[in-house]
Amino acid sequence: MSIPPVPRFDGVAAAFMGYSDDAQDMQNWVYDLLRVNIMAVSYSERALDWLVNSGIKLDFVIVDVEHLGGVHKAMNFCLAIRKALPDMKIILISDDVSGDDFGSERRPVCDGTLMKPVSQTRLLDAILICGQKQRSRAVIEYA
Known part of the structure; x- marks a missing residue:
């Protein structure tokens, strides 16, 4: 099965997920077809500080809900990213959808x-779909 050509762009992304065969597959696919390097990064309480202060210009972030410890923690992390970096593209991956x-x-x-x-x-x-979306106009605060 051949994959149709897709637009190429160079870039960097972070994936908050455990390093596994799945993470390595994702890294290979995205680099081979889009020339985007995905860094698999373990989540910690300082992850947002790293995103904001690392100096690495990221094109998007992938968040593995289960790696973060569940939906509540993942939602709060994504909302914090939205607040600190409103133009950042975020893709969630989960078993529970x-x-x-x-x-x-x-x-x-x-x-x-x-x-x-x-x-x-x-x-x-x-x-490709998320890269074309306009930034979110509102960030909802959850208690």
Whole structure:
């Protein structure tokens, strides 16, 4: 099966997920087809500080809900990213969703959600779709 050509751009992204075969596959797919380097980064309480202060210009962030410890923690992390870096594109991946979603109702939190396991085609589609979205106009604060 051949994959149709996609627009190429050079870039860097961070994926907050455990380093595994899945993470390595994602890194290879995205680099081979889009020339984007994805860094697999373990989540910690200082992750937002690192995103804001690292000096690395990131094109997007991937957040693995299960790696962060669940939906509540992942949502709070994404909202904090939105507040600190409102133009950052965010893609969530999770076991606990019924399917991929790029709808506007999740925009305050993320630009797209992918259900695991993530395939090459779906990941590339998510990057391209989310890259074309305008920034979110509002950030909702959750208690």
